[in-house]
Amino acid sequence: MNLDVQSLRTFSRLAHSGAEEAAGSLSTLTGFDARVAVTKVEMATRADVEREFRERDLVSVHIGFSGAIEGHTVLAFDRERAVSLVDALVPGASDDPDSDLATSGLKELGNIMLGGFIDGWADFLGDSIDITTPTYVELDAGRSLQDVIGAEGVPGGAADTDVPDPSGTTIDSDHVLAFRNHLETVDEEAGFYIYMLPTQESVETIVDVAGNAEDAIPVETFTSFSQMISEGAGQASEDLTAMTGIDTNVDVSRLSFVPVEGVPMELTDDARRGVVLEFSGTPSGYIAILFDPESAESVADALMPGMESDPAMRKSALQEIGNIVTSGFLDGWANALETTIEISPPRYVDDIASAIVDPLVTELARTQDYAFLIDSAIATPDETFTCDIYALPDERELRAAFDQLAPEAN
Amino acid sequence: MKVYTTDRSNDRSEPERIKVGVADYAIAHAGSTLVTSGLGSCVGIALADVEAGVAGLAHAMLPSAGAETKREAAEDDVHPDTWKYVDTAVPELVRELTDDGAERSRIEGRIAGGSAMFEFESSAGAVGERNVAAAREALGANGITLIDSDVGGDYGRSLAFDAETGELSIRRAHGETHVI
Incomplete structure (x- = not known):
């Protein structure tokens, strides 16, 4: 897999505008005015990404995607933030944050935000990208990203049969390109993160469209x-x-x-x-x-x-x-x-x-x-x-x- | 960039504290405060029409945009790099304010930042100073009165701009704050 700076710029722009879409959905759904603080493309290894997930007390919603490109997106937020979001989505549900009502509210939020995030990539590639149904995951210290995405990243949705086992592609690889978007509400520092982990093949697909092969x-x-x-x-x-x-x-x-x-x-x-x-x-x-x-x-x-x-x-x-x-x-x-x-x-x-x-x-x-x-x-x-x-x-x-x-x- | 002024179709009120990032801006109304942090050589441009109760804050990095950015900024769509450069940010900020009810003649300008924290060997020198000069020039060219400034020095600044009073509070690293 080759990468060039032009492709990295394209990745960064797509990720940023995708995150803005997601922030817009968040505002519409919950009344939290959010903005994209930073969009980073991280050239990481699997261990790096796992460490980042483990170090925070995050709850998250995972969605797989397939079609023009394949991989996983994760919407993650601080636990406290998740509780306030649940309250905005399903008033009263935060009394029991582990209830199905509470987690289904977050899954729906993830579905809409991550769907919006992915749309821009489909537009750019001129091809469709399907998303799987969302999975709610608490990322505590005992679970690695492998457990999370390998076991549950491709839940039984319509796209199930179209998506190859991602553990054999992205996550097992030593080289991961992770798109990390930090969203913040205007009046608070508390963060939301949108991660996108495309497979290597998908990165190549985008590089083919966006990149400058000579520079790769x-x-x-x-x-x-x-x-x-x-x-x-x-x-x-x-x-x-x-x-x-x-x-x-x-x-x-x-x-x-x-x-x-x-x-x-x-x-x-x-x-x-x-x-x-x-x-x-x-x-x-x-x-x-x-x-x-x-x-x-x-x-x-x-x-x-x-x-x-x-x-x-x-x-x-x-x-x-x-x-x-x-x-x-x-x-x-x-x-x-x-x-x-x-x-x-x-x-x-x-x-x-x-x-x-x-x-x-x-x-x-x-x-x-x-x-x-x-x-x-x-x-x-x-x-x-x-x-x-x-x-x-x-x-x-x-x-x-x-x-x-x-x-x-x- | 989220602008809180144009969409009055919902009941959500403007937040009390609105953050402005680097190469970014925001507009606010009386009752809200615009904040931006970490100005080193960057310059903060704070404009307010107190009578109309509208204010804007831009956080620009460099004095002047290339011709391409300027040309695109002049068209309807705002070029994404508009807020990176002083000479494109100032006219755009004035336009945003006047679109929101401000009278150009009543807009008061304040600027802060543009320090020289380090002297780099590789540098063409004094970006901070040039940012300040560009801000003064751009405000003049756009008919905006510069009321006061807190610029230069060798330290960083964080800003809080009260949209109601037009007062700009400038905080240094160890809590020293002064208001212009």
Whole structure:
């Protein structure tokens, strides 16, 4: 399976307008005015997607689709949000959230929202897409996505016979293209998520229609790159542990493709401290290493145990940490890409999280509409601190770097 | 983008707090507050006709759109990138407000943001500053009086814009807030 940036843009646009359709249906049905905050195309492995589902306390409605393209869509919401939705749909039903009345309300909502989401793809492909009847699923920690979709993703609906067992295609694959749309109501942060997991064959179908074959990169390249990012995060985690004496793990390591303006919206308006650096080479770009205020204090303490430190010393301790994490994160890239990546001195920052990333994105926005966003989180098992890493490589240069990862593609 | 003004066919009232994303805008009426967060080099353009009780807030990233975006923005359909650029966002925001009962001569403009948080080696420089200059120019060109501004510096801002009073509250990272 090959992918190109033009196809990714098309995917992103279709997913975004599909999510807007779904948000419109939600408003009509429930009175909740919702809007699409961010649409991301995640180049993930099965494990990545599963982790994302497991980490949240979500209830969800699953619908399979087949026809022009095949795969699964999932409408997921926070448990509390689900209760308020049920109340809006079926007044009184939320008294017993596990009742058939309550879950059937959510299934109907899923049916209409996900149906609206899929319609745009059918229009784009000029072919019909059938959806199966919805399944209500509580995604608790004990169940993997495999259980959920493999066992129940294709319930006995009219399209049942048309849909091949998806566990043999999408979900068993190491490479998954996941479309993740974050919807929010205008006055609350609480989220709805629409995930779409097309089969590899379906991705190819769309690439054939939308893409530029000459520019296409084997999907394995994206996976190799994801792997490189994970290894970089792992190295950064080891270095962080060596410096602070505190055990750390890589919690998140993700590569996604987002409209540039969507990047700051991935962050909140809470205060963050850390460093911003510029890197140059193939690729060049920007990196932000951010800590919440408590984490920043913990890290500075760990670096200067038992010392009376003034704010200037704590600031330089964080700068040093930023340097170490960045080196760990990027050194592996330089090796894998057989290039040199120069890193600028770290600039200390203590500001609104989304405002820290805004100038980095703005620089990229001058030449590109979409960005490859790399986000990783390194955390200590005992919650002493969390370190968030955001890297934004230049899109064209990253594509050149991809060629280095997959020379056989040329 | 959801606009709360055009559809009065239902009884749902406008929410009290309306979020504006990056490269985005919203219109609100007296009783509601428009909010946007994380302005670094981006600029927030807040326009209000207090007498008509209508206000609009845009969050733009870059000073100027390419010719293509401008041409398409001039047609009926609003180009999706209109709100990314100051020079296309301002006239469109003015049009939205006047369509909703605002008098151009009564519209008061306030701008915030456009800081220079980092100096990048690779950068052509000072996007924040250029965003602010573009906002001043676009407001002037559209006959809008600029009442006040809170721009520049090396820090981020989050905004809350009261549609009833036209007051723009600007919050910095550690809670310092001031109103223009």
